[in-house]
Amino acid sequence: DSKGRMEKPANMFAGWPDAGTEGPSFFWQGNDTLKVPRSMHQLTRQSVVKNLLAAGAQESGFAFVQGGVSTCRHDSDHEDVFRQESSFHYLFGVAEPDCFGGLVLGTGESVLFVPKLPEVYATWMGPIASKEDYKKKYEVDKVCFVEEIASFVAELKPSTIYVYSGVNSDSKTEATPATFDGIDKYTVDKKILHPAIYEARVIKNEEELKVLRFANQVSSAAHISVMQKVRPGMMEYQMEADFLHHCYYNGGMRFASYTAICGCGPNASVLHYGHAGAPNNRRLAQDEVTLNDMGCEYYCYASDITCSFPIGGKFSAEQRAIYEAVLDANVKVMKTLAPGVTWVDMHLLAERTIAEHLLRLGYLRGDIEDIIAAEIPSVFMPHGLGHLMGIDTHDVGGYPEGAPRYKSLRMNRTLLEGMVLTVEPGCYFIGHLLEGALRDEQKAKHLVEDKLRAQLGKFGGVRIEDNMAITSNGIELLTNVPRTVREIETVMAGGAFPLADSDYPIPRPAPRK
Numbered sequence: 174d175s176k177g178r179m180e181k182p183a184n185m186f187a188g189w190p191d192a193g194t195e196g197p198s199f200f201w202q203g204n205d206t207l208k209v210p211r212s213m214h215q216l217t218r219q220s221v222v223k224n225l226l227a228a229g230a231q232e233s234g235f236a237f238v239q240g241g242v243s244t245c246r247h248d249s250d251h252e253d254v255f256r257q258e259s260s261f262h263y264l265f266g267v268a269e270p271d272c273f274g275g276l277v278l279g280t281g282e283s284v285l286f287v288p289k290l291p292e293v294y295a296t297w298m299g300p301i302a303s304k305e306d307y308k309k310k311y312e313v314d315k316v317c318f319v320e321e322i323a324s325f326v327a328e329l330k331p332s333t334i335y336v337y338s339g340v341n342s343d344s345k346t347e348a349t350p351a352t353f354d355g356i357d358k359y360t361v362d363k364k365i366l367h368p369a370i371y372e373a374r375v376i377k378n379e380e381e382l383k384v385l386r387f388a389n390q391v392s393s394a395a396h397i398s399v400m401q402k403v404r405p406g407m408m409e410y411q412m413e414a415d416f417l418h419h420c421y422y423n424g425g426m427r428f429a430s431y432t433a434i435c436g437c438g439p440n441a442s443v444l445h446y447g448h449a450g451a452p453n454n455r456r457l458a459q460d461e462v463t464l465n466d467m468g469c470e471y472y473c474y475a476s477d478i479t480c481s482f483p484i485g486g487k488f489s490a491e492q493r494a495i496y497e498a499v500l501d502a503n504v505k506v507m508k509t510l511a512p513g514v515t516w517v518d519m520h521l522l523a524e525r526t527i528a529e530h531l532l533r534l535g536y537l538r539g540d541i542e543d544i545i546a547a548e549i550p551s552v553f554m555p556h557g558l559g560h561l562m563g564i565d566t567h568d569v570g571g572y573p574e575g576a577p578r579y580k581s582l583r584m585n586r587t588l589l590e591g592m593v594l595t596v597e598p599g600c601y602f603i604g605h606l607l608e609g610a611l612r613d614e615q616k617a618k619h620l621v622e623d624k625l626r627a628q629l630g631k632f633g634g635v636r637i638e639d640n641m642a643i644t645s646n647g648i649e650l651l652t653n654v655p656r657t658v659r660e661i662e663t664v665m666a667g668g669a670f671p672l673a674d675s676d677y678p679i680p681r682p683a684p685r686k
Contacts, residue, residue: 188268189302189310198265200472202425207387209472211312211378214266219514221264222281224369225335232279232550235331236366239351245291256428259564260337260348260370262473266310266317273319273351277329283313286322322353333360339367342572343560368456368574374563374674375570376591381563384474385593388686389640389651391424392416392468392476396654399465400664405484409435409453412465420469430475430566434466437484442601442632444556459485462492464636468566475566477595478652479638486665491628493658495600496635500531500656502598503637506558507679510596510641510648517579520558523598524550526636531600539619549619552610552633555603557582559595562640568593592643593651601634653682 198211241258243253248326265274265285273286285308290301292634304316317325326334336350350363377385395416402415413433420426435453436446438539441464447453457463461484468476481496483489488496502523509519528550531537537544544550560583561568571584579585582595607625610616639652655661657676664670 176580186300189300189306198278198312199665201443202471204425205385205423207471208426209384210380211266211310213378214264215312216378216380217263218276218283220373220376221275221366221369222278222380224373225278225365228365228369229340230278230335230362230365230369231332233332234325234335234362234663235279235329235333236276236278236335236352236661237326238263238264238268238337238366239349240272240274241270241657254427254627257473259473259569260374263314263370263374263564266472267313270412271319273322273353274313274375275325276428277331278335282315284315284317284325285313286317286319286325289318289320323355326353326359327355331359333362335362335366338363339368339371341569343569371569372573374568376589377563377593377642378591381474382593383514384472385476385640385642386651386682387424387685388426388430388469388471388474388476389478390653390682391426391471392478393653394423395419395469396465396467396478396480397664397670399663400480400482401667402653403457403463403482403484403665405457405459407457409437409455409457409463412457412463413447413453413467416465416467417469424469424471426469426471428470428473430468430470430477434479435463435632436465437461437463439630439633441481441635442603443633444601445685453597456648462488462496462632462635464633465583465639466636473564475562475564475568476651476683477562477566477597477638478654479597479636480653481637482661482665487662488658492632492635494530494534494638496658498527498534499598499600499635499637501530502526503596503639503656504678506596506598507639507641507648510588510643511646512590512643516558516584516586516588517582519596520582523558523596524554527554527598527600529556536621536624537619538621538641544619547615547619549610551581552606553600553602554598555581555601555606556597556599559597559638560584560668562593588643590643590645593640594643595638595640595684597636597638599634599636601636602628602632604629633671650679650681 200209206435219685240261244253271288275284287307292539295301296655307316337348338350398419399412399415412435432447434447437455437457438461440446440455464481466479468478505526506519528544561571576585610642655664655670
Protein backbone atom coordinates (compact mmCIF):
# COMPACT_ATOMS: atom_id res chain seq x y z
CA ASP A 174 0.00 0.00 0.00
CA SER A 175 1.02 3.65 -0.31
CA LYS A 176 1.76 3.91 3.39
CA GLY A 177 4.18 1.01 3.09
CA ARG A 178 5.88 2.58 0.10
CA MET A 179 6.39 5.90 1.88
CA GLU A 180 7.68 4.48 5.16
CA LYS A 181 11.24 5.22 6.22
CA PRO A 182 13.63 2.80 4.47
CA ALA A 183 16.19 0.79 6.38
CA ASN A 184 19.32 2.78 7.20
CA MET A 185 21.75 2.06 4.40
CA PHE A 186 25.50 2.47 4.20
CA ALA A 187 27.03 2.00 0.73
CA GLY A 188 24.20 -0.29 -0.32
CA TRP A 189 23.97 -2.48 2.79
CA PRO A 190 21.33 -2.20 5.53
CA ASP A 191 22.36 -1.78 9.15
CA ALA A 192 23.19 -5.03 10.91
CA GLY A 193 20.17 -4.62 13.19
CA THR A 194 17.65 -4.38 10.33
CA GLU A 195 15.03 -7.09 10.79
CA GLY A 196 12.42 -8.68 8.58
CA PRO A 197 12.36 -9.88 4.97
CA SER A 198 14.62 -8.30 2.38
CA PHE A 199 13.38 -6.05 -0.41
CA PHE A 200 14.78 -4.20 -3.37
CA TRP A 201 13.48 -0.66 -2.97
CA GLN A 202 14.58 2.73 -4.29
CA GLY A 203 12.69 4.64 -1.60
CA ASN A 204 9.92 7.24 -1.85
CA ASP A 205 7.00 6.02 -3.94
CA THR A 206 8.91 3.32 -5.84
CA LEU A 207 8.00 -0.35 -5.74
CA LYS A 208 9.22 -2.66 -2.98
CA VAL A 209 10.22 -5.96 -4.58
CA PRO A 210 10.52 -8.90 -2.17
CA ARG A 211 13.72 -10.90 -2.59
CA SER A 212 11.56 -13.97 -1.98
CA MET A 213 10.48 -13.56 -5.62
CA HIS A 214 13.67 -15.38 -6.56
CA GLN A 215 12.70 -18.42 -4.53
CA LEU A 216 9.83 -18.77 -7.01
CA THR A 217 12.02 -18.28 -10.07
CA ARG A 218 14.58 -20.80 -8.80
CA GLN A 219 11.80 -23.32 -8.18
CA SER A 220 10.63 -22.88 -11.78
CA VAL A 221 14.10 -23.61 -13.13
CA VAL A 222 14.59 -26.69 -10.92
CA LYS A 223 11.18 -27.99 -12.00
CA ASN A 224 12.11 -27.54 -15.68
CA LEU A 225 15.48 -29.24 -15.16
CA LEU A 226 13.98 -32.29 -13.50
CA ALA A 227 11.29 -32.50 -16.18
CA ALA A 228 14.06 -32.48 -18.81
CA GLY A 229 15.77 -35.46 -17.19
CA ALA A 230 18.24 -33.82 -14.82
CA GLN A 231 19.26 -35.98 -11.88
CA GLU A 232 18.21 -34.97 -8.38
CA SER A 233 21.81 -35.57 -7.32
CA GLY A 234 22.89 -32.90 -9.82
CA PHE A 235 24.03 -29.32 -9.30
CA ALA A 236 23.11 -26.34 -11.52
CA PHE A 237 26.01 -23.90 -11.69
CA VAL A 238 25.84 -20.40 -13.20
CA GLN A 239 28.09 -17.37 -13.54
CA GLY A 240 26.96 -13.79 -12.94
CA GLY A 241 28.05 -10.75 -14.88
CA VAL A 242 31.61 -9.46 -14.59
CA SER A 243 32.76 -5.93 -13.88
CA THR A 244 34.20 -4.12 -16.91
CA CYS A 245 36.03 -0.91 -17.75
CA ARG A 246 35.72 1.33 -20.79
CA HIS A 247 38.13 -0.08 -23.37
CA ASP A 248 41.70 0.14 -21.96
CA SER A 249 40.92 2.83 -19.37
CA ASP A 250 40.19 2.54 -15.66
CA HIS A 251 36.75 4.10 -16.18
CA GLU A 252 34.53 1.48 -14.58
CA ASP A 253 31.23 0.90 -16.36
CA VAL A 254 28.11 1.02 -14.23
CA PHE A 255 27.39 -2.65 -13.66
CA ARG A 256 24.11 -4.24 -14.61
CA GLN A 257 23.67 -7.90 -13.71
CA GLU A 258 23.56 -10.65 -16.34
CA SER A 259 19.87 -11.27 -16.89
CA SER A 260 19.54 -14.98 -16.10
CA PHE A 261 21.68 -14.59 -12.98
CA HIS A 262 19.41 -11.75 -11.87
CA TYR A 263 16.41 -14.00 -12.53
CA LEU A 264 17.81 -16.65 -10.23
CA PHE A 265 19.38 -14.57 -7.46
CA GLY A 266 18.61 -10.83 -7.80
CA VAL A 267 22.20 -10.00 -6.90
CA ALA A 268 23.37 -6.47 -7.74
CA GLU A 269 27.12 -7.03 -7.32
CA PRO A 270 29.41 -8.28 -10.11
CA ASP A 271 31.77 -11.26 -10.28
CA CYS A 272 29.55 -13.76 -8.44
CA PHE A 273 28.57 -17.36 -9.14
CA GLY A 274 25.51 -19.27 -8.03
CA GLY A 275 24.30 -22.80 -7.69
CA LEU A 276 21.17 -24.87 -7.11
CA VAL A 277 21.22 -28.31 -5.45
CA LEU A 278 18.53 -30.06 -7.46
CA GLY A 279 17.49 -32.65 -4.90
CA THR A 280 16.78 -30.14 -2.14
CA GLY A 281 16.36 -26.86 -4.04
CA GLU A 282 19.10 -25.35 -1.85
CA SER A 283 20.48 -22.08 -3.27
CA VAL A 284 24.17 -21.22 -2.94
CA LEU A 285 25.75 -17.86 -3.72
CA PHE A 286 29.50 -17.58 -4.31
CA VAL A 287 30.86 -14.04 -3.81
CA PRO A 288 34.34 -12.63 -4.41
CA LYS A 289 36.69 -12.26 -1.48
CA LEU A 290 37.49 -8.56 -1.60
CA PRO A 291 40.78 -6.91 -0.59
CA GLU A 292 40.83 -4.53 2.36
CA VAL A 293 41.42 -1.50 0.11
CA TYR A 294 37.93 -2.08 -1.39
CA ALA A 295 36.43 -0.59 1.77
CA THR A 296 38.19 2.72 1.17
CA TRP A 297 37.00 3.21 -2.39
CA MET A 298 33.71 1.31 -2.59
CA GLY A 299 32.33 1.00 0.94
CA PRO A 300 32.16 -1.70 3.60
CA ILE A 301 33.04 -5.26 2.71
CA ALA A 302 29.94 -7.35 3.28
CA SER A 303 30.19 -10.60 5.20
CA LYS A 304 28.79 -13.92 4.04
CA GLU A 305 25.95 -13.42 6.51
CA ASP A 306 25.23 -10.00 5.01
CA TYR A 307 24.84 -11.55 1.56
CA LYS A 308 22.73 -14.42 2.92
CA LYS A 309 20.34 -12.03 4.63
CA LYS A 310 20.14 -9.49 1.82
CA TYR A 311 19.52 -12.00 -0.97
CA GLU A 312 17.67 -14.65 1.04
CA VAL A 313 19.74 -17.57 -0.21
CA ASP A 314 20.41 -20.73 1.77
CA LYS A 315 24.17 -20.55 1.80
CA VAL A 316 26.99 -18.14 0.88
CA CYS A 317 30.59 -19.10 0.14
CA PHE A 318 33.51 -17.27 -1.38
CA VAL A 319 34.32 -17.83 -5.07
CA GLU A 320 37.61 -19.31 -3.90
CA GLU A 321 35.61 -22.02 -2.11
CA ILE A 322 33.68 -23.31 -5.16
CA ALA A 323 35.92 -26.31 -5.73
CA SER A 324 35.80 -27.44 -2.12
CA PHE A 325 32.03 -26.94 -1.93
CA VAL A 326 31.46 -29.07 -5.04
CA ALA A 327 33.90 -31.73 -3.78
CA GLU A 328 31.91 -32.05 -0.59
CA LEU A 329 28.58 -32.08 -2.46
CA LYS A 330 29.72 -34.83 -4.87
CA PRO A 331 27.13 -34.08 -7.59
CA SER A 332 26.44 -36.75 -10.18
CA THR A 333 26.31 -34.06 -12.87
CA ILE A 334 27.04 -30.34 -13.01
CA TYR A 335 24.60 -28.51 -15.27
CA VAL A 336 26.07 -25.31 -16.74
CA TYR A 337 24.44 -22.48 -18.66
CA SER A 338 25.54 -22.87 -22.27
CA GLY A 339 23.54 -21.96 -25.38
CA VAL A 340 22.74 -19.32 -27.98
CA ASN A 341 20.30 -16.41 -27.60
CA SER A 342 17.91 -16.55 -30.58
CA ASP A 343 17.80 -12.73 -30.82
CA SER A 344 21.40 -11.67 -30.35
CA LYS A 345 22.97 -14.92 -31.65
CA THR A 346 25.49 -14.59 -28.82
CA GLU A 347 26.50 -17.49 -26.63
CA ALA A 348 26.07 -17.67 -22.88
CA THR A 349 29.21 -18.05 -20.78
CA PRO A 350 29.19 -21.42 -18.99
CA ALA A 351 30.45 -21.24 -15.41
CA THR A 352 33.63 -23.06 -14.58
CA PHE A 353 36.19 -23.55 -11.83
CA ASP A 354 39.55 -25.26 -11.45
CA GLY A 355 38.86 -28.97 -11.35
CA ILE A 356 35.45 -28.98 -13.03
CA ASP A 357 36.85 -31.44 -15.58
CA LYS A 358 36.79 -34.10 -12.85
CA TYR A 359 32.98 -34.12 -12.97
CA THR A 360 30.33 -35.01 -15.51
CA VAL A 361 29.28 -31.68 -17.05
CA ASP A 362 26.04 -31.19 -19.00
CA LYS A 363 25.88 -28.15 -21.29
CA LYS A 364 22.52 -28.86 -22.89
CA ILE A 365 19.54 -28.64 -20.55
CA LEU A 366 20.11 -25.73 -18.15
CA HIS A 367 19.95 -23.05 -20.85
CA PRO A 368 16.48 -24.02 -22.17
CA ALA A 369 15.29 -24.72 -18.61
CA ILE A 370 16.07 -21.11 -17.63
CA TYR A 371 14.73 -19.67 -20.88
CA GLU A 372 11.40 -21.48 -20.59
CA ALA A 373 11.06 -20.44 -16.95
CA ARG A 374 11.67 -16.80 -17.90
CA VAL A 375 8.92 -16.95 -20.54
CA ILE A 376 6.15 -17.24 -17.91
CA LYS A 377 6.09 -14.45 -15.32
CA ASN A 378 4.95 -15.01 -11.77
CA GLU A 379 2.79 -12.45 -9.99
CA GLU A 380 5.74 -10.72 -8.29
CA GLU A 381 7.46 -10.30 -11.65
CA LEU A 382 4.25 -8.88 -13.11
CA LYS A 383 4.15 -6.28 -10.34
CA VAL A 384 7.63 -5.09 -11.32
CA LEU A 385 6.71 -4.97 -15.02
CA ARG A 386 3.55 -3.01 -14.19
CA PHE A 387 5.60 -0.47 -12.25
CA ALA A 388 8.19 -0.11 -15.01
CA ASN A 389 5.37 0.53 -17.47
CA GLN A 390 3.58 2.95 -15.16
CA VAL A 391 6.63 5.17 -14.76
CA SER A 392 7.72 4.92 -18.40
CA SER A 393 4.18 5.69 -19.59
CA ALA A 394 4.11 8.84 -17.46
CA ALA A 395 7.51 9.81 -18.86
CA HIS A 396 6.20 9.53 -22.43
CA ILE A 397 3.28 11.79 -21.50
CA SER A 398 5.70 14.30 -19.96
CA VAL A 399 7.58 14.43 -23.28
CA MET A 400 4.34 14.93 -25.24
CA GLN A 401 3.34 17.83 -23.00
CA LYS A 402 6.71 19.59 -23.14
CA VAL A 403 7.72 19.14 -26.77
CA ARG A 404 7.90 22.28 -28.94
CA PRO A 405 9.08 22.99 -32.48
CA GLY A 406 12.72 24.07 -32.45
CA MET A 407 13.76 21.65 -29.70
CA MET A 408 16.23 18.86 -30.43
CA GLU A 409 15.35 15.19 -30.51
CA TYR A 410 17.77 14.51 -27.67
CA GLN A 411 15.83 16.86 -25.41
CA MET A 412 12.88 14.45 -25.63
CA GLU A 413 15.23 11.62 -24.66
CA ALA A 414 16.64 13.70 -21.79
CA ASP A 415 13.21 14.52 -20.39
CA PHE A 416 12.16 10.88 -20.56
CA LEU A 417 15.27 9.58 -18.78
CA HIS A 418 15.06 12.29 -16.13
CA HIS A 419 11.41 11.51 -15.38
CA CYS A 420 12.09 7.77 -15.01
CA TYR A 421 15.09 8.18 -12.72
CA TYR A 422 13.73 11.09 -10.69
CA ASN A 423 10.27 9.61 -10.15
CA GLY A 424 10.90 5.88 -10.47
CA GLY A 425 14.46 5.32 -9.27
CA MET A 426 15.25 3.79 -12.67
CA ARG A 427 18.97 4.14 -13.26
CA PHE A 428 19.02 2.09 -16.46
CA ALA A 429 17.17 2.53 -19.71
CA SER A 430 15.89 -0.72 -21.19
CA TYR A 431 17.64 0.19 -24.47
CA THR A 432 18.99 3.22 -26.32
CA ALA A 433 16.22 5.77 -26.87
CA ILE A 434 14.85 6.22 -30.39
CA CYS A 435 13.54 9.75 -30.96
CA GLY A 436 13.12 9.98 -34.72
CA CYS A 437 11.46 13.12 -36.07
CA GLY A 438 10.36 13.55 -39.69
CA PRO A 439 12.33 11.24 -42.01
CA ASN A 440 14.30 9.85 -39.04
CA ALA A 441 11.17 7.95 -38.02
CA SER A 442 11.86 5.61 -40.95
CA VAL A 443 15.12 4.42 -39.33
CA LEU A 444 13.97 1.51 -37.19
CA HIS A 445 16.79 1.71 -34.63
CA TYR A 446 17.62 5.39 -34.93
CA GLY A 447 19.39 7.01 -31.96
CA HIS A 448 22.60 4.98 -32.22
CA ALA A 449 26.06 6.51 -31.76
CA GLY A 450 26.25 7.68 -35.37
CA ALA A 451 22.80 9.29 -35.27
CA PRO A 452 22.35 10.36 -31.63
CA ASN A 453 18.86 11.89 -31.72
CA ASN A 454 20.26 15.23 -32.92
CA ARG A 455 17.76 16.58 -35.48
CA ARG A 456 15.83 19.78 -34.76
CA LEU A 457 12.06 19.28 -34.38
CA ALA A 458 9.88 20.92 -37.01
CA GLN A 459 6.29 22.14 -36.63
CA ASP A 460 4.79 19.97 -39.37
CA GLU A 461 6.62 16.72 -38.59
CA VAL A 462 5.67 13.57 -36.68
CA THR A 463 8.13 12.12 -34.18
CA LEU A 464 8.44 8.44 -33.33
CA ASN A 465 9.63 8.02 -29.75
CA ASP A 466 10.55 4.47 -28.75
CA MET A 467 11.77 4.59 -25.14
CA GLY A 468 11.59 2.51 -21.98
CA CYS A 469 13.30 2.25 -18.61
CA GLU A 470 13.81 -0.76 -16.37
CA TYR A 471 13.19 -1.29 -12.67
CA TYR A 472 15.03 -4.06 -10.87
CA CYS A 473 16.24 -5.18 -14.32
CA TYR A 474 12.65 -5.63 -15.62
CA ALA A 475 11.98 -3.70 -18.83
CA SER A 476 9.38 -1.50 -20.41
CA ASP A 477 9.32 -0.89 -24.18
CA ILE A 478 6.86 1.77 -25.35
CA THR A 479 6.56 3.68 -28.62
CA CYS A 480 4.50 6.83 -29.09
CA SER A 481 4.15 8.65 -32.43
CA PHE A 482 2.74 12.18 -32.38
CA PRO A 483 2.83 15.52 -34.24
CA ILE A 484 5.39 18.05 -33.00
CA GLY A 485 2.96 20.89 -33.62
CA GLY A 486 0.15 19.19 -31.69
CA LYS A 487 -2.12 18.47 -34.67
CA PHE A 488 -1.89 15.71 -37.26
CA SER A 489 -2.21 16.60 -40.93
CA ALA A 490 -4.82 14.60 -42.86
CA GLU A 491 -2.17 12.31 -44.36
CA GLN A 492 -0.35 11.83 -41.06
CA ARG A 493 -3.61 11.04 -39.30
CA ALA A 494 -4.58 8.47 -41.92
CA ILE A 495 -1.31 6.55 -41.54
CA TYR A 496 -1.44 6.83 -37.75
CA GLU A 497 -4.96 5.43 -37.62
CA ALA A 498 -3.99 2.57 -39.95
CA VAL A 499 -1.30 1.51 -37.48
CA LEU A 500 -3.61 2.05 -34.49
CA ASP A 501 -6.25 -0.14 -36.15
CA ALA A 502 -3.69 -2.94 -36.52
CA ASN A 503 -2.54 -2.47 -32.92
CA VAL A 504 -6.08 -2.66 -31.52
CA LYS A 505 -7.18 -5.58 -33.69
CA VAL A 506 -4.23 -7.64 -32.53
CA MET A 507 -4.77 -6.79 -28.85
CA LYS A 508 -8.45 -7.71 -29.10
CA THR A 509 -7.46 -11.12 -30.53
CA LEU A 510 -4.63 -12.07 -28.18
CA ALA A 511 -5.34 -14.94 -25.78
CA PRO A 512 -3.83 -18.28 -24.79
CA GLY A 513 -3.76 -20.62 -27.79
CA VAL A 514 -3.36 -17.86 -30.38
CA THR A 515 -0.29 -18.19 -32.60
CA TRP A 516 2.07 -15.22 -32.90
CA VAL A 517 2.62 -15.68 -36.63
CA ASP A 518 -1.13 -15.29 -37.20
CA MET A 519 -1.06 -12.01 -35.25
CA HIS A 520 1.79 -10.70 -37.37
CA LEU A 521 -0.16 -11.54 -40.54
CA LEU A 522 -3.26 -9.83 -39.12
CA ALA A 523 -1.30 -6.63 -38.52
CA GLU A 524 0.24 -6.74 -42.01
CA ARG A 525 -3.14 -7.25 -43.66
CA THR A 526 -4.81 -4.47 -41.66
CA ILE A 527 -2.18 -1.89 -42.60
CA ALA A 528 -2.19 -3.00 -46.25
CA GLU A 529 -5.99 -2.61 -46.43
CA HIS A 530 -5.66 0.97 -45.16
CA LEU A 531 -2.87 1.78 -47.65
CA LEU A 532 -5.05 0.42 -50.44
CA ARG A 533 -8.00 2.60 -49.40
CA LEU A 534 -5.73 5.64 -49.03
CA GLY A 535 -4.40 5.28 -52.57
CA TYR A 536 -0.81 4.27 -51.77
CA LEU A 537 -1.47 0.80 -53.21
CA ARG A 538 -3.54 -0.55 -56.09
CA GLY A 539 -4.93 -3.93 -57.00
CA ASP A 540 -6.52 -6.81 -55.11
CA ILE A 541 -5.61 -7.18 -51.43
CA GLU A 542 -4.83 -10.90 -51.81
CA ASP A 543 -2.46 -10.18 -54.69
CA ILE A 544 -0.84 -7.40 -52.65
CA ILE A 545 -0.21 -9.79 -49.77
CA ALA A 546 1.04 -12.53 -52.11
CA ALA A 547 3.57 -10.06 -53.56
CA GLU A 548 4.86 -9.42 -50.01
CA ILE A 549 4.06 -5.72 -50.21
CA PRO A 550 3.23 -5.45 -46.47
CA SER A 551 6.86 -6.13 -45.51
CA VAL A 552 7.96 -3.12 -47.57
CA PHE A 553 6.03 -0.91 -45.14
CA MET A 554 6.56 -2.99 -41.96
CA PRO A 555 9.93 -4.74 -42.33
CA HIS A 556 10.05 -5.87 -38.71
CA GLY A 557 8.09 -8.35 -36.65
CA LEU A 558 4.95 -7.48 -34.74
CA GLY A 559 6.66 -7.62 -31.34
CA HIS A 560 8.53 -9.82 -28.92
CA LEU A 561 8.56 -11.32 -25.45
CA MET A 562 9.62 -8.88 -22.74
CA GLY A 563 10.93 -9.28 -19.20
CA ILE A 564 14.41 -8.95 -17.76
CA ASP A 565 15.56 -8.27 -21.32
CA THR A 566 13.67 -5.97 -23.65
CA HIS A 567 13.86 -8.65 -26.35
CA ASP A 568 13.35 -11.39 -23.81
CA VAL A 569 14.45 -14.97 -24.20
CA GLY A 570 12.37 -17.92 -25.34
CA GLY A 571 10.95 -16.54 -28.57
CA TYR A 572 12.06 -19.61 -30.48
CA PRO A 573 11.85 -22.82 -28.44
CA GLU A 574 13.83 -25.76 -29.74
CA GLY A 575 12.50 -26.99 -33.08
CA ALA A 576 10.37 -23.92 -33.87
CA PRO A 577 10.73 -22.76 -37.52
CA ARG A 578 12.57 -19.44 -37.92
CA TYR A 579 11.10 -16.42 -39.69
CA LYS A 580 13.45 -13.73 -40.98
CA SER A 581 11.78 -10.72 -39.35
CA LEU A 582 9.96 -12.25 -36.38
CA ARG A 583 11.53 -12.39 -32.92
CA MET A 584 9.05 -15.02 -31.81
CA ASN A 585 7.25 -18.07 -33.16
CA ARG A 586 5.12 -19.44 -30.35
CA THR A 587 1.58 -20.22 -29.36
CA LEU A 588 0.66 -17.78 -26.60
CA LEU A 589 0.45 -18.92 -22.99
CA GLU A 590 -1.00 -17.32 -19.89
CA GLY A 591 1.72 -15.44 -18.05
CA MET A 592 3.69 -14.36 -21.10
CA VAL A 593 4.52 -10.65 -21.33
CA LEU A 594 5.05 -9.22 -24.78
CA THR A 595 4.96 -6.14 -26.97
CA VAL A 596 2.63 -5.35 -29.83
CA GLU A 597 4.30 -2.80 -32.10
CA PRO A 598 2.94 -2.55 -35.65
CA GLY A 599 4.38 0.18 -37.81
CA CYS A 600 4.08 1.76 -41.23
CA TYR A 601 7.17 3.46 -42.67
CA PHE A 602 8.29 5.13 -45.86
CA ILE A 603 11.83 3.73 -46.10
CA GLY A 604 13.62 4.99 -49.18
CA HIS A 605 15.77 2.01 -50.11
CA LEU A 606 12.95 -0.49 -49.52
CA LEU A 607 10.53 1.49 -51.69
CA GLU A 608 13.14 1.94 -54.43
CA GLY A 609 13.80 -1.80 -54.41
CA ALA A 610 10.09 -2.56 -54.58
CA LEU A 611 9.61 -0.14 -57.47
CA ARG A 612 12.31 -2.01 -59.40
CA ASP A 613 10.53 -5.32 -58.77
CA GLU A 614 7.92 -5.86 -61.47
CA GLN A 615 5.65 -7.97 -59.25
CA LYS A 616 5.69 -5.38 -56.49
CA ALA A 617 5.78 -2.19 -58.58
CA LYS A 618 2.40 -2.85 -60.19
CA HIS A 619 0.79 -2.51 -56.74
CA LEU A 620 2.60 0.70 -55.74
CA VAL A 621 1.34 4.21 -56.52
CA GLU A 622 4.75 5.73 -57.13
CA ASP A 623 3.96 9.45 -57.13
CA LYS A 624 2.02 9.29 -53.88
CA LEU A 625 4.72 7.26 -52.17
CA ARG A 626 7.61 9.43 -53.36
CA ALA A 627 5.82 12.48 -51.97
CA GLN A 628 6.41 11.13 -48.45
CA LEU A 629 10.11 10.35 -48.79
CA GLY A 630 12.33 12.73 -46.83
CA LYS A 631 9.36 14.23 -44.99
CA PHE A 632 7.18 11.66 -43.22
CA GLY A 633 9.22 8.71 -41.99
CA GLY A 634 6.32 6.79 -40.55
CA VAL A 635 4.51 5.66 -37.40
CA ARG A 636 4.99 2.92 -34.82
CA ILE A 637 2.66 2.24 -31.88
CA GLU A 638 3.99 -0.09 -29.21
CA ASP A 639 2.26 -1.37 -26.10
CA ASN A 640 3.26 -3.92 -23.46
CA MET A 641 0.84 -6.51 -22.15
CA ALA A 642 0.51 -9.73 -20.17
CA ILE A 643 -1.44 -12.69 -21.52
CA THR A 644 -4.26 -13.60 -19.12
CA SER A 645 -6.53 -16.65 -19.01
CA ASN A 646 -8.93 -15.11 -21.53
CA GLY A 647 -7.19 -12.14 -23.16
CA ILE A 648 -4.67 -9.51 -22.10
CA GLU A 649 -3.82 -7.14 -19.29
CA LEU A 650 -2.58 -3.92 -20.89
CA LEU A 651 0.40 -2.56 -18.95
CA THR A 652 1.03 0.61 -20.98
CA ASN A 653 -1.02 3.73 -20.31
CA VAL A 654 -0.42 6.55 -22.79
CA PRO A 655 -2.59 8.60 -25.17
CA ARG A 656 -3.36 6.48 -28.22
CA THR A 657 -6.26 7.85 -30.24
CA VAL A 658 -5.81 11.02 -32.28
CA ARG A 659 -8.25 12.85 -30.00
CA GLU A 660 -6.34 11.77 -26.90
CA ILE A 661 -2.97 12.80 -28.33
CA GLU A 662 -4.14 16.20 -29.56
CA THR A 663 -5.98 16.89 -26.29
CA VAL A 664 -2.93 16.07 -24.14
CA MET A 665 -0.60 18.08 -26.36
CA ALA A 666 -2.96 21.03 -26.02
CA GLY A 667 -2.64 20.85 -22.22
CA GLY A 668 -5.56 18.56 -21.44
CA ALA A 669 -5.55 15.96 -18.68
CA PHE A 670 -5.00 12.26 -19.29
CA PRO A 671 -6.80 9.94 -19.22
CA LEU A 672 -9.76 11.63 -20.88
CA ALA A 673 -13.03 11.23 -19.02
CA ASP A 674 -14.75 10.27 -22.29
CA SER A 675 -11.90 8.40 -23.97
CA ASP A 676 -12.57 6.81 -27.35
CA TYR A 677 -9.87 4.14 -26.84
CA PRO A 678 -11.39 0.62 -26.95
CA ILE A 679 -8.88 -1.35 -24.82
CA PRO A 680 -9.27 -1.40 -21.00
CA ARG A 681 -6.41 0.53 -19.43
CA PRO A 682 -4.42 -0.24 -16.26
CA ALA A 683 -6.01 0.77 -12.98
CA PRO A 684 -4.13 3.43 -11.00
CA ARG A 685 -1.48 2.00 -8.66
CA LYS A 686 -2.76 1.85 -5.08
